[in-house]
Amino acid sequence: MSEGVPVIRMAANSLDFYYGSFKALTGVNISVPNRKVTALIGPSGCGKSTFLRCLNRMNDEIVGTKVVGKVSLDGDDIYARGVSLTDLRKRVGMVFQRPNPFPMSIFDNITYGPRIHGENKKDKLQEIAETSLKKAALWDEVKDSLKKSAQDLSGGQQQRLCIARVLAVEPEVLLMDEPCSALDPNSTFRIEELMSELKHKYTIVIVTHNMQQAARVSEQTGFFLKGELVEVGETAKIFNQPDDQRTDDYIRGRFG
Amino acid sequence: MPQENSTTEYIPGRPSSLQGKKNAGLGDKVFRNITLLFSLVVVLLIVWIGVQLFKESSITRHLTGISILSSSVWDVQHQQYGALPFIIGTLVTSALALLIAVPMGLGAALFLTEIAPRWISTPVSFIIELIAAVPSVIFGLWGFQVVCPFLQDHVNPWLIAHFGSLPIFAPPATLTNMLAAGLILAIMILPFITSVSREVIKTVPGSQREAALGMGATKWETVRDVVLKGAKSGIVGAVMLALGRAIGETMAVVMVIGNNPHIVKSLLQPGYTMPSLLANEFNEAANEPIQRSALLEIAFILFIITLIINASARLLILWGNRQATGGNSSSEKIAAKLEVVKKFGFPIVIGAVCLYQIVADVSSKGIGGLLGPIELVLVLFGLSRWMTKVCRKDNKLWNRWRAANHNAMYVLFSGFAAIACILLFALVYYVAIQGFRALNPNFFLNDGSKPPDDPTGGMKNGIIGTLMLVGMGSAVGIPIGLMGGIFVAEFGKGKFGAYIRFAADVLNGIPSVVIGMFAYAAFVLPIGHFSAAAGGAALGIMMIPTIMRTTEEMLRMVPTNLREASLGLGATRSRTIISIVLPAARTGIVTGIMLAVARIAGETAPLLFTAFGNQFVSTKVNEPVSSMTMMIYRFATSAYPVWIDLAWAGALVLLIMVLTISIIARLATRNRYALR
Secondary structure, three states: OOOOOOEEEEEEEEEEEEEEEEEEEEEEEEEEEOOEEEEEOOOOOOHHHHHHOOOOOOHHHOOOOOEEEEEEOOOEEOOOOOOOOOHHHHHHEEEEEOOOOOOOEEEHHHHHHHHOOOOOOHHHHHHHHHHHHHHHOOOOHHHHOOOOOOHHHOOOHHHHHHHHHOOOOOEEEEEEEOOOOOOOHHHHHHHHHHHHHHHOOOEEEEEOOOOOHHHOOOEEEEEEOOOEEEEEEEEEHHHHHHOOHHHHHHHOOOOO | OOOOOOOOOOOOOOOOOOOOOOOOOHHHHHHHHHHHHHHHHHHHHHHHHHHHHHHHHHHHHHHHHHHHOOOOOEOOOOOOOHHHHHHHHHHHHHHHHHHHHHHHHHHHHHHHHHOOHOOOOHHHHHHHHHHOOHHHHHHHHHHHHHHHHHHHHHHHHHHHHHHHOHHHOOOOOOOOOOHHHHHHHHHHHHEEEEEEEHHHHOOOOOHHHHHHHHHHOHHHOOOOOOOHHHHHHHHHHHHHHHHHHHHHHHHHHHHHHHOOOOOOOOOOOOOOOOOHHHHHHHHHHOOOHHHHHHHHHHHHHHHHHHHHHHHHHHHHHHHHHHHHHOOOOOHHHHHHHHHHHHHHHHHHHHHHHHHHHHHHHHHHHHHHHOOOOHHHHHHHHHHHHHHHHHHHHHHHHHHHHHHHHHHHHHHHHHHHHHHHHHHHHHHHHHHHHHHHHOOOOOOOOOOOOOOOOOOOOOOHHHHHHHHHHHHHHHHHHHHHHHHHHHHHHHEEEEEEEHHHHHHHHHHHHHHHHHHHHHHHHHHHHHOOOOOOHHHHHHHHHHHHHHHHHHHHHHHHHOOOHHHHHHOOOOOOOHHHHHHHHHOOHHHHHHHHHHOOOOHHOOOOOHOOOEOOOOOOOOOOOOOOEEEEEHHHHHHHHHHHHHHHHHHHHHHHHHHHHHHHHHHHHHHHHOOOOOOO
């Protein structure tokens, strides 16, 4: 089915990242496999979110940051000159830590992406809204209130709306930055269910501080510590018999 | 206390070891209530201003009744008082000012918040805020002497040549006219719109910007769809506050509008506004009870208009702040209705005007008339719509078109910010050149009683008068503002504090000309003569709300743990405030006071009705005194070159004074907070 699509969608090669003079990431090497969930874990401030934001160049928006090394999408360097940020971010979508719906209606939120990327036919937008909301398992709850403000939804619904909003631009890779950290357990469960649905069609990278979540949803796990990617491998292996002592300590709850 | 029993139980009547002296906490209560009284002054003042103006204008109200609002005949000889020309003139010039200043101010605000790197945005916002400190009489002088002649030579002929067929640009153009007034007003409210919009734009959460960027929106698209949408009601509030200012502005307008008490259709003709009428006719009206009453009634109307505008603007801003985080569906209903107007109303009106203009152009100039400015704009507009349509079909073209739009908007916004800076430089440049040429030692040594052909005149009386008036104003304004500010910051957490704060903001928005008329009605009329004291009182009233609000803001910035450290040692609340919190906020409070002083030092309008002016040096509190601003106004509008030079010299000295205070004040607290 996925002929022509490489097995490795994204890769970072000896990636260093600086906030001003502070080095936040050192020599990160990782490959993100197609249509799998890759989880990034590690204690607060270890650089896992920073790394995630390198994958669609969201860090470009922060003044005084610098990237050294290479990040590629399907083999093309995303930090090369002449790369269109808008195109890159269309292909590599992002869901943020806190739900951030726009102050518009649900419908306008979902169709915002398609509209800026050039779609303006009413019926097509309607169709996109419906399919994306269905993919995000929100359609049944909001189909009668598409004109209502998105900010009136509950936190869990808002986060699914944000996922639907990203799906509406048909990204290839989905970056999720602790998408459940602001949600209650029930909403968290629904988002995790959603992720296992979505991985059949999308490549997902998720940052989480919840190790159980990483174990539940991912095929591959990377462990970050002090800006270094200590270890990356199959989730089962990382959680059961990691190679590195530091990973073992973290998994067993000895620190962090 | 030696207690044998380890189980201590509560025995009624037994003095607890925790019970202090009987009147413990009394000091705190007294302190709180004293500050409360001071804070109530703002509410009291608003009521008093309304009541006093209403009472003193009863003669004309009985004479003309409600028809003062609808009659367009202002004929003092025949005791006909119709305020319509002034109301219309006020609304037209203010609308014109908003039309120019809102896009520019908003664009400059977006440039400062969203585009410019810090090393540009910091100095540029500093410069723009300095424009706000320039006294309005200097704007008037510059407008009358520099801008009006420039417009008459270069802009008005062009407007007549290309738009003369439209009634609003019908010839002939006069040197002073409504257009010039609108333009000067626009420059004056530009910094205000910029700084308030900037504050509002900053309340839009960064997470929403990230959401749009993260989906591949360009920065301009993010600004247009997310930032402006989220900040909408706050920006509308800012625009309304600016409208309140424009409506109440006196000195700059009275000098450039031409003061013609008839309704005119063309913007190139002279008009009149309510505040400029007050400033202009007051002298002859002071001894005529009926005319005086008519002017007081106009001041009352102005008071009511600005009160309504300011109150609703403040409510909108409060509402907008809440809305940035939580949604509100009733706002969407209003938005939906506005959408209909936007979709059908605007295109029809604009289309009709364009059609009229094109027909007029062609009929007057033949086929060559199709190359006029309106036609070019229409062609550009059509071209951009067509480009959008074509590019949409191809992904690559579409991305290029979006990038081009983004760049175009960035250039536009940067241009707006640049224009704002250039305007300030132009003003300072002219004042400096003309002022230095005219300045000599006589300026400080002699008073202004010299005849118009004697070049040795000076402003000694004005300088001394300004110092006196500012001193008296400070004596009234600083203690009340300071104590009131302490109340709202330290004891005003609840609803009551919010009301006081609201009242202070509303009082702050009442035009100085209204406060001047009030001070005239309340302090001059009963006593029977003009006096420095009445002028000082008017200036003091103007200081109260600004000092109150900055004091409050500064006190709130003192970290809680500092208070807790003191309270935790057993200090009382009042003790903590006086010996810990106030000293910690000292720099900020002093800055606020300095800015308020700079502002009243440049005031003219309220002094015309209270301190009145004096040709000679006077230091008596109960006698009329002059001020630099009043002297600049009277000399600048005279016909004698010697006096006009004197006005320039005065403007230079005043500008140096005011800008120095503002610059020192702002530098002292730079990077800590943004002052308005």
